[in-house]
Amino acid sequence: MSxxxxxxxxxxxxxxxxxxxxxxxxxxxxxxxGAVTTAVPYQRITPSDRDLERHAAVLEGVAARHAIAPAxxxxxxxxxxxxxxxxxxxxxxLHEALSYLDGRAVARVHVVKRTSxxxxxxxxxxAPAAEIMKSLRPQAAAMVPLRTEQLTGIVLSAAFLVERExxxxxxxxxxxxxxxxxDLDVRMTGPWPPYDFVKLDLGG
Numbered sequence: 001m002s003x004x005x006x007x008x009x010x011x012x013x014x015x016x017x018x019x020x021x022x023x024x025x026x027x028x029x030x031x032x033x034g035a036v037t038t039a040v041p042y043q044r045i046t047p048s049d050r051d052l053e054r055h056a057a058v059l060e061g062v063a064a065r066h067a068i069a070p071a072x073x074x075x076x077x078x079x080x081x082x083x084x085x086x087x088x089x090x091x092x093x094l095h096e097a098l099s100y101l102d103g104r105a106v107a108r109v110h111v112v113k114r115t116s117x118x119x120x121x122x123x124x125x126x127a128p129a130a131e132i133m134k135s136l137r138p139q140a141a142a143m144v145p146l147r148t149e150q151l152t153g154i155v156l157s158a159a160f161l162v163e164r165e166x167x168x169x170x171x172x173x174x175x176x177x178x179x180x181x182x183d184l185d186v187r188m189t190g191p192w193p194p195y196d197f198v199k200l201d202l203g204g
Contacts, residue, residue: 004042004076005083008058009193010035010200011066012098021066022058028080030087033094036062037083045074063193067101069094070193071200097198104141104161105191109133109174111156112185125184129156132177132186136160139170144196155184159196167191 011021011034020026021036028035036058045051055073062068077083087094111129133156137143140160147157162170171188178186 003039004078005035005037005080006040006045007071007075007077007083008036008038008055009062009068009070010087010094010098011062011068012095012102013066021062023061025058028083028087030084030091033087033091033098035083035087036068037077040076042076042078045076047073059193063105063191067098067103068193069097069101069198069200070195075200101161101194101198103164104194105164105167106194106196107140107160107162107167107170107174107188107190108146108192108196109136109158109160110187110189112187113155114183114185125155128181128184132156132181132184133158135177136170136173139166139173142197146196159192161194161197162191164191 005028008022008025011027013027013029013032013034015032017027017034021034025036025038028037047055052073059068059070077086109132111125111132113125133143133145136158137160140162142161143158145156145158160170174186174188178184
């Protein structure tokens with residue numbers, strides 16, 4: 001069976017790269033775009049937990065230094081020629097998206113009930129939770145709401161695209177919001193790769 005290329009994501013290169021962007025990967029480069037890949041058999045993949053962990057680890061490592069558009073887990077191209085052709089076809093859209101992400105990182109903010117007491121229904125906390133997200137929005141370049149699972153006690157979640165140089169001030173703003181709403185637990189995680197802000201078009 002011929003080797004294919006497993007795609008982790010597309011990174012914006014800045015010319016400072018020396019070797020691969022992550023261990024045990026190779027770059028397929030088209031101008032200033034670099035596809036982060038590894039050789040695998042060309043066949044349909046059902047990702048295992050280990051594959052998911054590896055995919056996340058590669059993306060997080062690259063995202064610490066470069067803007068990157070994550071690929072869906074298990075994306076395999078037939079060969080280098082096919083991937084290069086796809087990069088050329090989508091170059092302008094990819095470059096525009098990555099340029100927007102460059103110098104920014106993703107923070108996820110979760111507003112959680114401090115108690116599981118059923119008397120305190122979610123509706124009573126929805127307004128202050130929305131107020132917290134609204135207060136944080138001006139601190140970020142963009143925000144998208146995230147789906148939440150009520151059984152976890154999370155009232156509201158959102159992802160924020162934050163300038164890296166403003167990461168500290170954004171974190172401080174989250175802390176200020178947390179202190180202002182003692183009935184809510186405001187949690188921030190990150191920095192994350194931009195899963196919530198860019199999706200690769202693999203249809204053509």
